[in-house]
Amino acid sequence: MGEMHIIKDTGKGKVAVIFKRDGSLEHQQAFACETCHKYFPESQLITTWLGEDDAYLECGECRDAGR
Numbered sequence: 001m002g003e004m005h006i007i008k009d010t011g012k013g014k015v016a017v018i019f020k021r022d023g024s025l026e027h028q029q030a031f032a033c034e035t036c037h038k039y040f041p042e043s044q045l046i047t048t049w050l051g052e053d054d055a056y057l058e059c060g061e062c063r064d065a066g067r
Contacts, residue, residue, distance in 0.1 A: 003018060003019060003020055003021055004018075004019050005017060005018045005019065005040075005041055006019075007030045007039045013029065013030075014029070014030035014031070014039055015027055015028070015029060015030055016028045016029070016030040016039070016040070016041035016042070018041055028041040028042045028043060029041075029042045030042065031045055031057055032057070033045065033057060033058050033059040033062055034056055034057050034058060035058050035059070035062040036059065036061070036062050038059065040059050044059060044060065045057045045058065045059060046058050046059070046060060046063050
C-alpha cells in the first residue's frame, strides 16, 4: 500500500495528514494547485517562480499535462 493523505480544514488553514507506508503520520501545510484548485500537501506541489516575489503552485499531474 502506498502513502495517502487527507486534507483537514483547521481554524488556521488547511493541513495535510499523510499516512506513511511504515504506519507513521506526518503533518504538512496544504495548499491549492492553481490550475485544478485541489488541495495537496506542500511537498507534492511544484513551485514555478514568476518573479522575485511571485510564484505559481501546481500539482505534478497538472504540470505533466501542460495545462
